Amino acid sequence: MAEQVKHDSAVLVHFTLKLEDGSTAESTLSHGKPALFRLGDGSLSDALENQLLGLRVKDKKAFTLSPESAFGMQSPDLVQFFSRRDFMETGIPDVGTIMLFTARDGSEMPGVVREVTEDSITVDFNHPLAGQHIDFDIEVLAIDPQMEASHASVTG
Structure with missing residues (x-):
């Protein structure tokens, strides 16, 4: 040691x-x-x-x-907007839900659902302590x- x-x-x-x-x-x-x-x-x-x-x-x-x-630091580029259609399989999440998303390269990233509206769902991929x-x-x-x-x- x-x-x-x-x-x-x-x-x-x-x-x-x-x-x-x-x-x-x-x-x-x-x-x-x-x-x-x-x-x-x-x-x-x-x-x-x-x-x-x-x-x-x-x-x-x-x-x-x-x-x-x-x-x-918090990056506005890491806040993404999805259509409600993107959640057809999983169901519409609640605000505050942490979900795993698969990136194009196959890696997984956790995202926090920040807002759910009639048209879109806002997901924040910043680290929670950023x-x-x-x-x-x-x-x-x-x-x-x-x-x-x-x-x-x-x-x-």
């Missing part, structure tokens, strides 16, 4: 994300299951990875990231943990 977090480390952490109003957006502590991230795989922003670099096991760190460094400053509280539990399959032994 590595001594400290490096550019290609796998890191097991507990984290809490809070919004500017103090409300908790996500916390691994609430369901007692830590998260595993690999730095350098593109799943974390560069700014977030930079906050983790150099941390050691049992280190705790609190920091705030700007929208650009966290989940990006445009927000995010307060992070992170605790490093393990660096490059051994990910072994658990072997159950039966004793009689």
Whole structure:
């Protein structure tokens, strides 16, 4: 196991994300299951990875990231308008419903239904936390943990 977090480390952490109003957006502590991230795989922003670099096991760190460094800014290009006919198979969704949409390249993207009118349905593909400053509280539990399959032994 590595001594400290490096550019290609796998890191097991507990984290809490809070919004500017103090409300908790996500916390691994609430369901007692830590998260595993690999730095350098593109799943974390560069700014977030930079906050983790150099941390050691049992280190705790609190920091705030700007929208650009966290989940990006709200983009009007990611708000799409669909006709009601596009929802013939699934049925007309309620406002606030999160649905998976398949892109032309076959990838899936979640979208939030923002408005339903007689003529159209507005879907927002921005990340739900886009445009927000995010307060992070992170605790490093393990660096490059051994990910072994658990072997159950039966004793009689």
